[in-house]
Amino acid sequence: MNTSELRLPAEWEPQAAVLLAWPHVGTDWGPRLEVVEATYAALVAAITRFEEAIVCVADGEIGARAAALLRDLGVELERVRFVEIHYDDTWLRDSGPLTLRDADDRFVLLDFRFTGWGGKFEASRDDALVAGLVERGVFRADAGHQRVDWALEGGAIESDGRGTILTTWRCLQARHPEKSREQIEITLRNALSATRVLWLEHGYLQGDDTDAHIDTLARFAPGDAIVYQACRDPDDRHYRELAAMGREIEALRTREGQPYRLFPLPWPKPILDEGRRLAASYANYLIINDAVLVPAYGDDADAAAARTIALAHPGREVVQVSCRPLIWQNGSLHCVTMQLPEGATARPSR
Numbered sequence: 001m002n003t004s005e006l007r008l009p010a011e012w013e014p015q016a017a018v019l020l021a022w023p024h025v026g027t028d029w030g031p032r033l034e035v036v037e038a039t040y041a042a043l044v045a046a047i048t049r050f051e052e053a054i055v056c057v058a059d060g061e062i063g064a065r066a067a068a069l070l071r072d073l074g075v076e077l078e079r080v081r082f083v084e085i086h087y088d089d090t091w092l093r094d095s096g097p098l099t100l101r102d103a104d105d106r107f108v109l110l111d112f113r114f115t116g117w118g119g120k121f122e123a124s125r126d127d128a129l130v131a132g133l134v135e136r137g138v139f140r141a142d143a144g145h146q147r148v149d150w151a152l153e154g155g156a157i158e159s160d161g162r163g164t165i166l167t168t169w170r171c172l173q174a175r176h177p178e179k180s181r182e183q184i185e186i187t188l189r190n191a192l193s194a195t196r197v198l199w200l201e202h203g204y205l206q207g208d209d210t211d212a213h214i215d216t217l218a219r220f221a222p223g224d225a226i227v228y229q230a231c232r233d234p235d236d237r238h239y240r241e242l243a244a245m246g247r248e249i250e251a252l253r254t255r256e257g258q259p260y261r262l263f264p265l266p267w268p269k270p271i272l273d274e275g276r277r278l279a280a281s282y283a284n285y286l287i288i289n290d291a292v293l294v295p296a297y298g299d300d301a302d303a304a305a306a307r308t309i310a311l312a313h314p315g316r317e318v319v320q321v322s323c324r325p326l327i328w329q330n331g332s333l334h335c336v337t338m339q340l341p342e343g344a345t346a347r348p349s350r
Contacts, residue, residue, distance in 0.1 A: 005102040006193040010161030011287040012222050012313065014342035017081070018047045018288060019133075021056035021090040021336075022066045028089055028329055039325045041069045043293070043333065046319045048079040050289045054138060054345070056085050056092070056129075083136055088116075088126045091331055093215065094153035095126035096338030097133070100193055107344045108144040109134065110191065112152040117210050118174055140346050148191055151175045155213035155335055157188070160220045163195035164255065168203060170212040198252055203229075203245035206237065207279035207330050215334050216281040217245065221312040223261065224254045229283040230264035238267075263312040266301040273328055284323075284332035285309055288339065292316050295323035295333045 022040060023029035029036045047053045057063035063082045070080060087095070094117070097109040111130040116123030134145045152175070158166040165188055172184050179187075185197045203217040210216070218228035228249050231242040252260055265282040272278070282305035286293045292313045296302040302320065310318045323332045 005104075006100040006108060007102070007161065007163060008098060008100055008159040008165075008192050008194065009341050010159055010220060010222075011339055013161055015051055015289050015339045016342050016345040017052040017054045017340050018286070019054045019056070019092050019096050019338045019340055020044065021087050021092050022058075022062055023090050024058050024062045026058065027087075032325065032328060035325045037066075037069060039322060040066075040336075041073050041075075043321050043336070044070055044080065045073045045075045046291075046293050046321055047288060047337075048075055049319075050291050052079050052081060052345075054081045054083060054340070056083050056087060056133075058086055059084060081138075083133065083138060085129065085132045085136065086125045087129055088121070088123055091126075091335050092129075092338045093155045093335045094210075095123070095129045096154060097130045097340075098154055098157075098192070099341050099344050101341050101344070105343045106142070106144075107140065107341070108146050109139060109344075110146055110148055112148045112191075113150060114153065115151045115175070117153065118151070120209055137346050139344055143344060150187060150191065152188075152191075153210065153213065154338060155210060155215040157192070158214050158218070158220045159192070159194070160224075162255065163193070164220075165189075165192060165194045165197045166200070166218060166220060166226075167197060167214050168200045168212045168217065170201075170204065171210065171214070174211040196255070200245055200248050202241050202248055204238075204241055205229075205279040205281055206277045207327075209330050213335075216279065216284050216332075218249060219283055219285070221263065224258065225261040225263060225312050226252070227263040227265060227283060227309060227312045229267070229281050231267040233267060236267070236270070263308050265308055266304045268297050268299040268301045271297060271299075271324070271327065278327040279330050279332075280327050281332060282309070284334040286334050286337050286339070287313065287316070290316055291319055293319050293321050293333055296320040297324050297327070298322070
């Protein structure tokens with residue numbers, strides 16, 4: 001395949017399904033499994049209103065439990081495909097495939113090396129996840145599977161679907177400290193069939209262990225727009241860093257040399273768990289067919305965040321999903337999901 005024809009679609013382009021992995025007692029969710037399972041069930045229920053969900057389960061017993069919880073919520077299980085496969089944890093934004101496509105609907109599943117966010121956690125089964133899904137026939141038989149022996153997580157990059165990648169230097173430098181910015185950028189452009197990379201120097205969330213993934217901070221939106229997490233509280237420790245990030249975003253330019261349309265998100269009040277601040281971000285939303293699923297944290301800013309995201313994604317229904325249980329493990333709604341482009345998956349036999 002001529003890689004010059006490939007591109008990384010934007011998240012708002014048509015999708016076949018959303019990929020997830022069901023939590024179980026052997027994952028980090030074990031101590032709070034019941035409440036987290038309820039969150040996953042609500043998330044799958046929201047997804048399946050609009051498209052299929054492909055749910056990884058570690059074994060048949062876990063799959064049966066997940067199916068029962070979904071059935072209790074009225075989910076049409078015909079819109080859920082369960083795949084038995086082993087995994088370390090459930091952050092499929094980072095261990096799932098980055099799927100390139102071309103104008104002829106040919107697909108390449110990029111399988112980057114997953115290191116548990118720079119060796120912080122055991123990740124050998126997660127690193128084998130994409131290959132395992134290919135072996136189980138989740139994707140079209142003619143889809144290419146390309147192993148990339150270079151550490152990259154899906155949450156670290158944003159694509160506008162037209163060759164521009166948005167990322168943070170903090171994260172990519174942490175993964176590849178021996179590489180220069182130029183070397184990293186060349187690898188990104190080549191691997192993702194991109195033409196340019198936009199870097200943010202600032203931005204982080206306390207409690208985040210991804211080294212500043214872009215999907216917690218700033219997101220591309222249709223029509224040359226960027227939605228980003230702002231902080232208007234000068235007494236908050238994030239204020240100066242996120243203000244500096246906002247100025248960087250204001251200075252970014254489109255391919256045509258114009259400023260982006262900007263949608264700053266409101267800031268939730270600090271959420272603590274046993275004295276530890278959790279990484280709550282409204283930027284960690286998921287775009288699906290005809291809808292946007294938006295994190296809600298039980299905060300007064302939830303409604304304003306949903307309105308802002310609705311403005312940035314006109315024509316899509318906005319569905320709020322309670323994500324407070326997810327941020328206990330330092331991620332949110334976008335982090336536990338990976339969209340798959342329309343046409344990339346195989347039709348399962350029923």
